[in-house]
Amino acid sequence: MIRIILKRILLAIPVLIAVATLTFFLIKQAPGGPFDAEKAVSPQVLKNLNAAYNLDASQWEQYTDYMTGIAQGDFGPSFRYPGRSVTEMILTGLPVTFELAIYAILIALIIGVFSGVLAALKRNTILDFIPMAIAMIGICVPTFLMGPLLVLIFGINLELLPVSGWNQIPGDKLLPSLTLGFAYAAYIARLSRGGMLEVLNQDFIRTARAKGLSETAIVTKHAMQGGLLPVVSFLGPAIAGLLAGSFVVETIFQIPGLGRFYVEAAFNRDYTMILGTTIFFSAMIVFFNLMSDIAALWLNPRSRDDS
Amino acid sequence: MTNYIKLPLLASLFFVYSCSETISPVDSGLENKVFHFGNGAEPQGLDPHIVTGVPEHHLLIGLCEGLTTSNPKGGASVAGAAESWDISEDGTIYTFYLQQNGKWSNGDQVTADDFVWSWKRILTPSLGSQYPDMLYYVKGAAEYHTGTINDFSDVGVKALDSLTLEVTLNNPTPFFLGLLSHYSTWPVHRETLLKHGAIDDRNGAWTRPGNFVCNGAFKLKTWELNNKIVVEKNEMYWDSETVQLNEIHYYPVANQMTEDRMFRAGQLHVTSSLPSQKCPSYIEEKNPNLRIDPYMGTYFYRFNVNNPALTDPKVRKALAYSVNRKQIVEKVTKCGQIPAYSFTPPGSNGYEPDTKIPYNPELGKQLLADAGYDESNPFPKLEILFNTNEDHRKVALAVQQMWQQNLGINVELVNQDWKVYLNREMIGDFQVSRAGWIGDYEDPNTFLDTLRPNRGNNKTGWENPEYDKLVELANSNNNQEERYELLMKAERILINDMPIVPLYTYVRVYQLSSDVKGYFPNYLDHHHPKYLYLERD
Numbered sequence: 001m002i003r004i005i006l007k008r009i010l011l012a013i014p015v016l017i018a019v020a021t022l023t024f025f026l027i028k029q030a031p032g033g034p035f036d037a038e039k040a041v042s043p044q045v046l047k048n049l050n051a052a053y054n055l056d057a058s059q060w061e062q063y064t065d066y067m068t069g070i071a072q073g074d075f076g077p078s079f080r081y082p083g084r085s086v087t088e089m090i091l092t093g094l095p096v097t098f099e100l101a102i103y104a105i106l107i108a109l110i111i112g113v114f115s116g117v118l119a120a121l122k123r124n125t126i127l128d129f130i131p132m133a134i135a136m137i138g139i140c141v142p143t144f145l146m147g148p149l150l151v152l153i154f155g156i157n158l159e160l161l162p163v164s165g166w167n168q169i170p171g172d173k174l175l176p177s178l179t180l181g182f183a184y185a186a187y188i189a190r191l192s193r194g195g196m197l198e199v200l201n202q203d204f205i206r207t208a209r210a211k212g213l214s215e216t217a218i219v220t221k222h223a224m225q226g227g228l229l230p231v232v233s234f235l236g237p238a239i240a241g242l243l244a245g246s247f248v249v250e251t252i253f254q255i256p257g258l259g260r261f262y263v264e265a266a267f268n269r270d271y272t273m274i275l276g277t278t279i280f281f282s283a284m285i286v287f288f289n290l291m292s293d294i295a296a297l298w299l300n301p302r303s304r305d306d307s
Numbered sequence: 308m309t310n311y312i313k314l315p316l317l318a319s320l321f322f323v324y325s326c327s328e329t330i331s332p333v334d335s336g337l338e339n340k341v342f343h344f345g346n347g348a349e350p351q352g353l354d355p356h357i358v359t360g361v362p363e364h365h366l367l368i369g370l371c372e373g374l375t376t377s378n379p380k381g382g383a384s385v386a387g388a389a390e391s392w393d394i395s396e397d398g399t400i401y402t403f404y405l406q407q408n409g410k411w412s413n414g415d416q417v418t419a420d421d422f423v424w425s426w427k428r429i430l431t432p433s434l435g436s437q438y439p440d441m442l443y444y445v446k447g448a449a450e451y452h453t454g455t456i457n458d459f460s461d462v463g464v465k466a467l468d469s470l471t472l473e474v475t476l477n478n479p480t481p482f483f484l485g486l487l488s489h490y491s492t493w494p495v496h497r498e499t500l501l502k503h504g505a506i507d508d509r510n511g512a513w514t515r516p517g518n519f520v521c522n523g524a525f526k527l528k529t530w531e532l533n534n535k536i537v538v539e540k541n542e543m544y545w546d547s548e549t550v551q552l553n554e555i556h557y558y559p560v561a562n563q564m565t566e567d568r569m570f571r572a573g574q575l576h577v578t579s580s581l582p583s584q585k586c587p588s589y590i591e592e593k594n595p596n597l598r599i600d601p602y603m604g605t606y607f608y609r610f611n612v613n614n615p616a617l618t619d620p621k622v623r624k625a626l627a628y629s630v631n632r633k634q635i636v637e638k639v640t641k642c643g644q645i646p647a648y649s650f651t652p653p654g655s656n657g658y659e660p661d662t663k664i665p666y667n668p669e670l671g672k673q674l675l676a677d678a679g680y681d682e683s684n685p686f687p688k689l690e691i692l693f694n695t696n697e698d699h700r701k702v703a704l705a706v707q708q709m710w711q712q713n714l715g716i717n718v719e720l721v722n723q724d725w726k727v728y729l730n731r732e733m734i735g736d737f738q739v740s741r742a743g744w745i746g747d748y749e750d751p752n753t754f755l756d757t758l759r760p761n762r763g764n765n766k767t768g769w770e771n772p773e774y775d776k777l778v779e780l781a782n783s784n785n786n787q788e789e790r791y792e793l794l795m796k797a798e799r800i801l802i803n804d805m806p807i808v809p810l811y812t813y814v815r816v817y818q819l820s821s822d823v824k825g826y827f828p829n830y831l832d833h834h835h836p837k838y839l840y841l842e843r844d
Contacts, residue, residue: 035437037359037729041437042763043763051435083514089532156568162572164565252565260533264561
């Protein structure tokens with residue numbers, strides 16, 4: 001298993017270099033620059049700005065400078081926010097986005113696994129149909145609709161919870177976590193149901209039943225270990241997706257997370273910020289995929305033995 | 308597995324526990340004198356010589372102070388860091404007498420030298436400031452910035468003594484005092500700045516909480532990126548007795564719907580804007596918090612006069628006369644906007660342009676025929692370029708319909724991402740493009756100057772030597788009446804040549820809590836927080 005992990009880590013390095021290189025040259029091709037504004041700057045000022053940010057050097061020179069910088073852990077200064085480094089901004093937004101992602105995934109796991117397992121155990125009954133129908137709605141309703149809907153009900157009509165913010169007013173983390181969690185709960189419910197149904201029909205479960213084990217023990221000790229494998233495989237990309245894709249929820253709830261920096265950087269042509277966040281998210285996706293593969297290997301005795 | 312379930316369950320219970328009934332920020336603000344301000348976007352920074360936007364202005368107006376400050380009720384600027392000033396008879400030499408007890412937030416005296424050094428900084432080319440032209444009216448400033456002269460002592464700003472500053476201008480510039488309430492002319496604390504970098508360092512950490520020193524009514528307390536900036540009352544401020552608020556919390560809420568919900572839930576005292584689709588219903592239900600104030604801004608369409616189809620002024624006039632402005636404000640924007648018949652909004656410091664743009668499709672048709680277009684030679688397809696935004700799309704759709712119906716012209720709408728749109732405008736890759744202009748100071752010059760030749764914001768390719776001469780003459784005339792007459796003549800030339808089509812005059816639409824007092828409508832939308840206080844009726 002260690003050999004597989006090492007191989008994957010070594011493979012990640014050229015992937016990240018390729019991502020950095022492609023992003024670097026692609027963003028330079030996009031029309032418009034970081035200093036374009038409704039009130040146009042004079043050619044003299046533009047020249048000074050380009051000089052201040054090394055944009056007057058050749059693209060190859062800029063590229064080598066940038067790659068040397070990131071090799072030393074320096075993602076450069078933000079073009080949009082003078083005085084802020086990209087590393088500082090990533091480190092500011094990351095804990096918030098990470099916390100939101102963790103709460104969302106916990107909510108998704110509780111709701112998703114519970115309803116998925118229940119639906120599999122009570123197949124083709126009302127306890128299967130209702131949770132699965134709700135899951136389908138959860139998949140179909142986008143967060144930009146779910147968020148304002150929850151705000152309208154719990155924030156404005158019932159006045160129970162704050163409508164925005166993060167760590168400002170007690171309870172302000174609840175609605176964004178639920179909004180983001182619901183979307184993933186739906187997927188997890190479908191995956192758990194499918195996985196559990198497959199495992200529940202297998203011989204070792206029949207053997208366990210024949211040995212007279214209680215239904216609870218069969219489900220929790222034997223069936224869930226294999227039945228939730230698809231969920232575990234899903235969790236890696238899901239956490240990476242939550243980190244990179246929480247932009248909508250962060251915007252709706254005014255959360256100072258990384259997702260907002262990521263999207264706004266693209267609109268602002270904040271070159272260094274686009275590059276920094278893209279490389280960072282790529283690294284996150286590689287890392288969480290690796291983690292979920294390791295977890296799947298560990299849970300699955302067959303692949304454990306193969307490795 | 309049971310442990311795996313217990314942990315998340317505990318986390319959920321913690322969530323529910325944290326959801327307890329709390330007093331809203333607006334209610335608690337009343338007691339603690341804390342103002343909650345919807346600020347639109349995360350400010351680029353707090354260095355007055357680097358930043359460029361409106362959210363930055365909202366913060367800097369409280370943190371730093373120029374020689375003059377905006378009048379809370381609009382009109383002529385009032386005393387700021389300078390308690391008084393003299394103007395020479397020919398209007399070219401301004402002598403400013405600084406506040407005797409003018410202090411930086413660290414207790415240092417604010418001196419005339421501070422202003423000289425600060426102006427030297429913004430004019431230092433390697434700083435890359437985007438607003439050095441605000442000081443180009445000062446003798447030698449443009450030359451120093453463009454490198455024609457290298458000795459700053461040749462620039463017309465001198466400290467006569469520690470509290471007296473003399474500024475020499477190229478020409479009498481009647482709006483110069485108004486210019487000084489723009490943050491690019493405000494001072495920075497030399498010692499603090501140099502402690503964190505050189506004079507031309509854009510990235511110095513001097514603007515961070517704990518480091519920041521300035522001379523405004525408030526001082527920087529905390530700054531959570533993309534979350535909240537808190538400023539607190541500055542006891543060192545020369546007029547601190549006037550200041551009634553203890554703190555202001557600025558929230559960078561870029562999403563208008565989120566901001567509206569925050570206001571409705573009692574989390575904000577004032578919003579930076581209002582979702583346009585909500586405006587008509589708020590007007591109808593007479594929402595007491597809705598504010599629609601006059602604003603010095605014009606929404607217009609630019610013509611690219613270098614485009615073969617738009618070279619002839621007759622064509623441009625035909626298009627302008629075929630737009631029903633009244634219908635646009637009543638049926639499309641629906642939020643108190645005013646149809647515009649001049650580029651400069653009427654009432655800019657007493658300036659009332661008399662230009663007219665009739666809605667006359669018949670005349671439009673005739674002009675198009677005079678320009679040589681008829682059934683045998685139909686007008687080519689026209690493109691309207693705008694940045695992706697639902698409000699711009701609606702206006703463009705209305706104009707498209709009017710031109711198609713009234714002139715039979717085939718019009719295509721092209722929406723682009725903001726930066727692509729700006730780039731296309733800049734390189735002249737458009738036929739008609741939507742535009743907006745907001746005044747930097749309360750004088751018609753802030754509008755008319757933009758359409759002079761070689762101005763970066765002209766973007767139409769239009770040049771008229773007579774227009775240029777009139778605006779220049781007006782700026783060197785010290786008599787307001789004569790000046791306005793010259794500017795009016797320039798405005799008539801502009802509307803006659805029609806390189807732009809004014810559509811409507813902006814209004815400031817936002818929500819304001821009834822607890823807020825001292826917040827007066829004014830044309831530039833400058834609200835100095837030192838005059839604000841909270842009181843429930």
